[in-house]
Amino acid sequence: QVHLVESGGGSVQAGGSLRLSCAASAAINMYSSMGWFRQAPGKAREALAGIDSDSIITYAHSVKDRFSISQDNARNILFLQMNNLTPEDSGMYYCAADFSLSSRALIQGDYDPKTLDVWGQGILVNVSS
DSSP states (O other): OOOEEEEOOEEEETTOOEEEEEEESSOGGGSSEEEEEEEOTTSOOEEEEEEETTOOEEEOTTTTTTEEEEEETTTTEEEEEEOSOOGGGOEEEEEEEESSOOHHHHHHOOOOGGGSSEEOOOEEEEEEO
């Protein structure tokens, strides 16, 4: 069983930046895609950014100009650089991986998130105004 562990969350003031990391216990290039998701209290889980095995990247419109996803295949780590954060960006952030979906499908597709192959445990981001 592959494990994903997020780190880098915490509290930051509006306008600040955070860099999230997702460390995988196995090679990440075996997945069709990996991505970042966010869930705010009382809201549905939201897909934010995905990258697939061909390095094609897809962003949700809400974060396209502020967030940047990248991966380090040598160290099996997925990153999410988040800039110009607002209180609306607060929530639990999760990384996930799937063996079949492209990054576009991962971020823009209509599917049950529970069907993704692997999820991290999540990490909290709190942005204060």
